[in-house]
Amino acid sequence: MKPIPQITRYMTEVPHTIGAEQSLATARDFMEKHRIRHLPVLSGGELRGILSDRDIKMALGFEGVNPITTRVEDIALEDCYVVSPAAKLDEVVATMAERKIGSALILDRKNLVGIFTATDAMMAFAELLRTRLSS
Secondary structure, three states: OOOOOEHHHOOEEOOOOEEOOOEHHHHHHHHHHHOOOEEEEEEOOEEEEEEEHHHHHHHHOOOOOOOOOOEHHHHOEOOOOEEOOOOEHHHHHHHHHHHOOOEEEEEEOOEEEEEEEHHHHHHHHHHHHHHHHOO
């Protein structure tokens, strides 16, 4: 039986990030331009949270929320799912499914080194099906 791979094999390395002080409009435009749904939020080079496209849409649905003046840090989720580069793929995927979350951030000594999203999970699943289960 083959060993379960580490998350680093399937994560997106050097993910796009955004500064906590940026506006929601900037974040929304950046996510659309790069066709991403999850954006780690940094302040002074340190991880402060994560912002999803769903978070932006929900925030903009509230009365009085201005996309130009509302800052990313005002709506970013601070309690994000963080794992080490040594985390096993099965553990990360199981936790994401259990918590119903769309991404995991990979930190190595407080440095953001990657992001693993539901899309990455589907790519991993496809590869595992092709290489481990095909005859």
